[in-house]
Amino acid sequence: MASSAQRAGGADKRRMILDAAVVAFATRGFHACRVSDIADQANVAYGLVYHYFRSKDEVLDTLFLERWNVLLEVIAEIDGHPLPAREKLHAIASFIIDSYRHDPDLMKVIIVEVTRAANSFGRTHLAKIREAYELIADIVGKAQADGSFRSEVTPTFAALAFYGAIEQVLTGWIFDTLPQGEAEFDQAKAFIVETICGGLDANRPSTRPV
Amino acid sequence: MASSAQRAGGADKRRMILDAAVVAFATRGFHACRVSDIADQANVAYGLVYHYFRSKDEVLDTLFLERWNVLLEVIAEIDGHPLPAREKLHAIASFIIDSYRHDPDLMKVIIVEVTRAANSFGRTHLAKIREAYELIADIVGKAQADGSFRSEVTPTFAALAFYGAIEQVLTGWIFDTLPQGEAEFDQAKAFIVETICGGLDANRPSTRPV
DNA sequence: ATTTGCGTTGACTGACCAGTCAATCCGCCC
DNA sequence: GGGCGGATTGACTGGTCAGTCAACGCAAAT
Structure with missing residues (x-):
């Protein structure tokens, strides 16, 4: 029962479902x-999805919130450091782009199905999404003040322009409209x-004076 | 049979369906x-939608292409004028934002259901959407050259950053995340x-020297 | 060995809706 | 005034799935 999930044992089926x-x-x-696609992908019976989640929506909900909360924390944490605003923005862009680099599927889902789908689904999460804009706007506001x-x-x-640019680039990668790769990520x-x-x-x- | 649509006569039912x-x-x-919502809204029988369009998708297709082609033409035309690049970009932003001002519902549909829905639906139109980015990129490229x-x-x-910023702002208006109004449109x-x-x-x- | 109850299974149901089609309507031409 | 053909109608069909549920497996408890 311990940790390393003997076979696919009693361990975190819930997690397996989320990953699937x-x-x-x-x-x-x-x-x-x-829903059967999820169950198949997770090697789990159809009904088990409904044991751990109330609905298909709740699965997406969970995936989004898990990740977006991390983003919000990271932005807040970056803002906590005594960095020039420009570097804070770079750190934020880095985090988001590295998130995509690390798990493109997850970022694709979050962006395509939630963030850019403010209709059908993302509507529930508008407020949460907005929190990110506001944190960024805060950074800009303080930089203007100083x-x-x-x-x-x-x-x-x-903030809208900054986040919009990032999302647009990610969308380009997600749909293969834009070449991607290690070099492109850092360049972006x-x-x-x-x-x-x-x-x-x-x-x-062309370069800011030090 | 002539023009002004006597009652709701033989005139452009097709157009009525599109508008609905x-x-x-x-x-x-x-x-x-x-599909019945469309028919109801158009005051037309269910089946008539299928007389004029092969599928529900084709209705959206038509709406998108009609408008997006105008956008492409306008961008090309703006680029034809001998203006500073900055003013070209302003003209493009103006056109898009004024499109929203003039017909928010249509822009909402195009952005939410096509442009930002590169998954489900917009996938078909990726190339068309990209044309706009490329026209904008051209403008930037030429300005860099000169x-x-x-x-x-x-x-x-x-180009991605520019378009992304516009889309993000429009999305804010569409979902009432951002205050809108005449003043806000021009400010944006x-x-x-x-x-x-x-x-x-x-x-x-803070201002460019003339 | 038996019980208990969570974890797990997957067949089934109910609802929904895109798209079809046979029937009707109506303007126009001969 | 008869009939041709496109426009219009809306009931119906077929297929699809989300979500339910009754039953089973199995580990730990007794």
Whole structure:
């Protein structure tokens, strides 16, 4: 009963179902994915899914909340460090992109089925999603207050633009519209931050003075 | 038979169905919306929808393509004018945001059900959607070539960031996460362009020298 | 050895809905 | 005024699944 899950024993069937759901949702999409697909993928009987979860929705719910709460904690923690705002944003972009690098299926599900699906499903989680924007907006707001960011733009809009850029890039990878790979991941982090913080216009120092 | 649709006569039932579908899709979402909802909304018999369209999908298809093609033409046309890149981007943001202002339901459907639904539905239209990114990337690329934009960032990423920011803001309005109104619409155009072109970092002229 | 009860199974049900189709309507032409 | 053909109608069918539930397995408790 201990830890290493002898065979597939009494251990965490619940976890197995969640992991299977990630694969199933990522492969067929939440709507097209039948509960039996999850059960098959988990090597578990159909009914067991309903032993651990009230509904198919609750499975997705659980996956999303598990991960999104981590994101919120990480952002808060990054903000706690005494870093320049630009580096905080880089750290956030890094975390999100590395999340995708580490578990593309999970990120695909979260983004495609929740974050970008504010209709059908994500509606329930709008508030939770918004928390992330607000944490980012906070970072921008404080940077504006201390003068390291300009104040031409509302923190809210800056946060939306920043997060929107990240999501758009992830979506590109998810649907193979954009080449991906180790190099691209790190490049993307830098480009996103550079676009949002440095801007595209030419009249400015190409590198910030130290 | 002529033009002004005597009663609801022989005129464009097809158009009526499309318009009804916009309302139905916007209200209940594509998946939750039944074909009978469209027919009811259009005051038309169920079967007539299938007289004009092969499937429910084709209705959404049609709505999307009609509008997206306009967008592509407009972007191309804007690019044709001899404007600074920054103003081209502003014009594009304006067009998209004004599209929302003019017909929020249609934009909601296009964004929520197609553009942001690259899974279930939008997959068919990935290429079409990408065309828009590429047109924008072109604008950025040319501006980099003539020196008015810096070259730190790939045109592709810049385009993604720009479009992503717009979509994120629209999504905020669509789901009432962001206050909307005449003032907000124009403000948003300016903020998006200012974020992407001007950047957030402080060390630079707050206004570009003429 | 027997009981107890959670974990597990998978066949089944009820609801839902996209798409079909045979019938009707109606404007127009001969 | 008869009939042709596209427009229009809506009842019906077929298939799909989410969720239920009665039964079984099995480990620990007695």
